[in-house]
Amino acid sequence: MTTSDLPFNYQVVRSRRRRTASLMVDMGRVEVRVPALADAHWVERWVRSKADWIMPRLETQTRALEQNEIRIEQNGRFTVDGVACALNWGRGTQTQVHELPCHIQVTLSRRIRKDEQVATREILKRWMVERAEQALTDRCRALGSLTGLNPKQVQVKDYRRKWGQCNAKGEIILNWRLMHLLPAQREYVMIHELCHLSELNHGRRFWALVERHCPDYRQYRESLSVAYPFLMW
Ligand SMILES: [Zn+2]
Missing domain, CATH: 3.30.2010.10 (Metalloproteases ("zincins"), catalytic domain)
Known part of the structure; x- marks a missing residue:
């Protein structure tokens, strides 16, 4: 998990077979898939450039979690x-x-x-x-x-x-x-x-x-x- 000054955390998955970067917002999490040797600063810049796409999706999913999370606890x-x-x-x-x-x-x-x-x-x-x-x-x-x-x-x-x-x-x-x-x-x-x-x-x-x-x-x-x-x- 990468922490930066972005308003969200994201996970970077590196793969030797991959040639391009791709992005997924799923179950309230952001995942970035990049080639094995992708430069960390480049990845950060790339994610930042996609923030406008990520944020509304993440917000919808976070709201869903607030609404529908199953909480096995008293009350x-x-x-x-x-x-x-x-x-x-x-x-x-x-x-x-x-x-x-x-x-x-x-x-x-x-x-x-x-x-x-x-x-x-x-x-x-x-x-x-x-x-x-x-x-x-x-x-x-x-x-x-x-x-x-x-x-x-x-x-x-x-x-x-x-x-x-x-x-x-x-x-x-x-x-x-x-x-x-x-x-x-x-x-x-x-x-x-x-x-x-x-x-x-x-x-x-x-x-x-x-x-x-x-x-x-x-x-x-x-x-x-x-x-x-x-x-x-
Ligand atoms: Zn089907």
Whole structure:
């Protein structure tokens, strides 16, 4: 990480194969990729010359983090179905997750010895995966029937960089973290992946198909750009 008088930090990744410099603002971080021998002062000057491009993107992503960061702490924040809930935990006889209006209360069994915060994180992940396995696979299959785009298989997995995936074998894999999103947002992701069963690319025909089954897809795609904090915990 490089610190300078710029209003942001950035990470420099050097590569022997690279001949030009490129820039990425992703998940609230700035990354600069440069040839292995690029001069450090040149890199700094180059990044500075791109500040007008970097800043608005970084600001949007930082705001997203303030809005959507999952905070596993007492009086923290845990978002379910697009609703940001207050999070708390306490001890009890049996480990369970209670879902109250705008509030998630985790009970940790007295037998749990590990750090309470670590335990709460694990319990919440398991709880979300269970919800996802039911809700996502059923809904995706139902949407498959509605659209006539039927997957061979629907699976739920853990991804840090994407919401879902469709492969050439006709299998759709959905990220359990979709359960953080509004139902309409995750339906867009499912329709997106289902449309890949017919068009395994992001060409014009692909987006036309997405639009036919999800007319407001642009709005949902845009809204996902600030949902990345849900991929980070
Ligand atoms: Zn896609």
